Amino acid sequence: MILPGGTVGVLGGGQLGRMMALAARRMGYRIVVLDPSASCPTAQVSDDVVVGALTDVEAAKQLAKKVDVITLDTEHVPADVLDQLEAITPVRPAASVLRTIQDRQTQKQFLDKLGMPQAKWAPCEDVDKALGVVGRPAIVKVRRAGYDGKGQIRIEPGADAKAEFAKLKGEPAVAEALVPFAREISVILARGMRGEIAIYPLAENVHRRHILHTTRAPAPISAQGKKRAEEIGLTVAEALGHVGVIAVEMFELPDGTLLVNEIAPRTHNSGHYTYGACATTQFEQHVRAVCGLPLGDPRALTGAVMVNLIGDLWRDGAPPWRAVLERPEARLHLYGKDAPAPGRKMGHVVLLDDDTDRALATAEQMITALTPP
Numbered sequence: 001m002i003l004p005g006g007t008v009g010v011l012g013g014g015q016l017g018r019m020m021a022l023a024a025r026r027m028g029y030r031i032v033v034l035d036p037s038a039s040c041p042t043a044q045v046s047d048d049v050v051v052g053a054l055t056d057v058e059a060a061k062q063l064a065k066k067v068d069v070i071t072l073d074t075e076h077v078p079a080d081v082l083d084q085l086e087a088i089t090p091v092r093p094a095a096s097v098l099r100t101i102q103d104r105q106t107q108k109q110f111l112d113k114l115g116m117p118q119a120k121w122a123p124c125e126d127v128d129k130a131l132g133v134v135g136r137p138a139i140v141k142v143r144r145a146g147y148d149g150k151g152q153i154r155i156e157p158g159a160d161a162k163a164e165f166a167k168l169k170g171e172p173a174v175a176e177a178l179v180p181f182a183r184e185i186s187v188i189l190a191r192g193m194r195g196e197i198a199i200y201p202l203a204e205n206v207h208r209r210h211i212l213h214t215t216r217a218p219a220p221i222s223a224q225g226k227k228r229a230e231e232i233g234l235t236v237a238e239a240l241g242h243v244g245v246i247a248v249e250m251f252e253l254p255d256g257t258l259l260v261n262e263i264a265p266r267t268h269n270s271g272h273y274t275y276g277a278c279a280t281t282q283f284e285q286h287v288r289a290v291c292g293l294p295l296g297d298p299r300a301l302t303g304a305v306m307v308n309l310i311g312d313l314w315r316d317g318a319p320p321w322r323a324v325l326e327r328p329e330a331r332l333h334l335y336g337k338d339a340p341a342p343g344r345k346m347g348h349v350v351l352l353d354d355d356t357d358r359a360l361a362t363a364e365q366m367i368t369a370l371t372p373p
Contacts, residue, residue, distance in 0.1 A: 002068045002291040004028030007047075008035030009063045009089070011054055012073030013040030016267050016283075016346065019275065020073070023283035029291070032064045033073075034187040041336045042073065057081055064088040071244060071290045072266050075102050076145055092235045092290040093265045100240060101265050104143045104174050111260055114239055116232060118260045119251070120177040127165040128174035136176045140164075142171040150210075154178070167233065179259060181251035186221050186269040190285045191247045195238070198285060198295040199230050200278060203270045205249070211343060214363055215270045215306040217277065225256055236263060243287040247271060255297040269308070269345070275352045276331045277304035294348045302352045306361035307367060309347040314340035316372040321342055323369035326361070329353050 002008075007023050010017040013035030021042050022033040031046040036053050043049040048066065052059025054077045061084065068072060070082075071089045076099060078199045079364035082095035100110050108121050122133035124140055131138055136159075144153035151171065155164050165173075171328075184207070188200040205212055221229070233248040247268030249261040271282040278297025280288075288295055324332050334347035349366065353359040 002029075003293075006030070006291065007032060007066060008287065008291070009034070009064070009070040010046075010073055011065030011070060011077045013037065013049070015043035015072050015337075015347075016188060017073030018045055018335060019272075019333070020071070020267060020283045020286055021282075023281060024287045027284065027287060029287065032063055032066045034060055035121065035143060037323060037338075039338065042313075043288050044336050048223055053292050054078070055081065057084055059090060060085055063216065066106040070292055071286065072098075073263055077101075081095050093241070093246075094130075094241065097240045097242050097265050101263055101337035102144060104146075105172075107263060110239075111236075111263075113351075114235060116236065116256060118262050118284075119179045120308050124165070124173040124175045125184055127155075127161045127175070131161055134175050134177040139176045140168065140173050140176060141176065142168055142173050144172070150368055168274075169210075179251050180253070181259070182254045184256075184261065185229060185252055185272040186247050186250060186268065187229050187248045188245065188247050188274070188282055189230075189233050189237060189238045189266060190282075190289050190298070191242050192295050193288050193292045194242055196295055196300040197234060197237070198280075199233065200271065200274055200282065200298045201271065201300045202226055202229055207344065209308060211345070212269045212294075213272055214278065214308075214360060217273045217304050218300060222256065225252065225258070228258055232260060236260070239252040242304065243269065244289045245282050269348075270306075270324065272333070272348050273304040273306040274298075276352055277294050277335065299303055303356045305353070305356055305363050306350045307349050307351070307363040308345055309349065309370070310338035310342070311336075311344035311346050312342050313370050313372070314346065319370040323366055324349055327366070328350070329359075329362075330366070 010033045013371040018041040032040040032048040034050045050063045078097035079095045122130040124130040136157045184205045190198045201218035204216045247264040253257045272280045331350040351359040
């Protein structure tokens with residue numbers, strides 16, 4: 001057990017690391033971050049920063065020698081780097097988890113072995129052969145490092161598959177059948193060092209331009225659907241031997257069937273609502289888990305809606321924050337990023353309201369008020 005006063009190392013300095021660092025420092029921990037930028041969001045609230053790429057083994061080893069445990073802001077840290085760090089200090093989640101998760105094909109094979117339901121898929125070494133398995137329309141995704149719609153293409157019936165596939169520039173890929181889902185949900189849970197589990201209220205997610213737009217929690221879902229979603233999340237976390245917070249994203253079909261879409265072995269955008277709406281935030285929970293502390297209470301204190309603030313809102317300068325700050329139920333979180341850009345996540349707002357339909361409407365009104373004319 002690593003008690004307050006210990007030092008937590010974070011690989012990657014984005015907003016997830018920042019919010020984790022804030023939670024850890026409140027609890028009395030020190031934070032050291034590895035990132036290519038000395039002024040990244042996490043470094044701004046850390047005790048020390050090691051400047052280097054996440055692929056830089058020597059920089060990562062330098063961090064490892066300064067800390068009592070290492071965790072992640074992103075799942076894109078190479079598992080081979082984590083292997084070397086595990087010889088110096090504990091790494092949670094472990095290299096084995098990342099090795100399973102960060103390659104989409106390996107992740108899908110892992111889910112198949114567990115008997116987890118997912119969309120029909122096929123390796124995409126030969127795009128025509130893969131489409132013969134999954135059909136059209138289909139989504140073709142690079143196996144590594146894609147996120148928020150980057151590194152994927154949609155191939156429609158009648159399209160020139162080889163020409164479309166060429167847009168991925170030879171990157172190894174997988175093909176997935178396009179799923180006519182009714183909505184997307186996510187299970188956010190934490191697994192501790194001794195295998196204990198804490199599950200947060202189920203989240204319902206809406207995306208725009210492949211980027212998460214809103215999350216509503218608790219998701220309006222049947223008791224049977226909630227139970228099944230939690231069982232899937234629990235099975236995945238235990239099979240991985242994961243330690244920390246993990247998100248399992250799923251598609252819900254019109255008949256209530258759930259299909260696993262993606263696994264993120266870290267704190268997650270769709271869990272931001274916990275920052276205000278739950279007794280223990282996902283960020284404190286992650287710190288508790290990786291430090292070997294007892295897990296906190298995940299129960300909801302109120303309903304909530306989270307809405308992302310994307311860089312497009314900064315087109316004419318800083319947005320008019322009064323539209324957020326004048327609402328007593330709104331909690332503004334800005335990430336300290338150096339430059340806004342279209343599609344870049346710059347912050348979010350959590351609206352605390354047991355009437356989540358009303359909160360969703362408020363979120364849309366708020367984004368309209370923040371959007372430049």
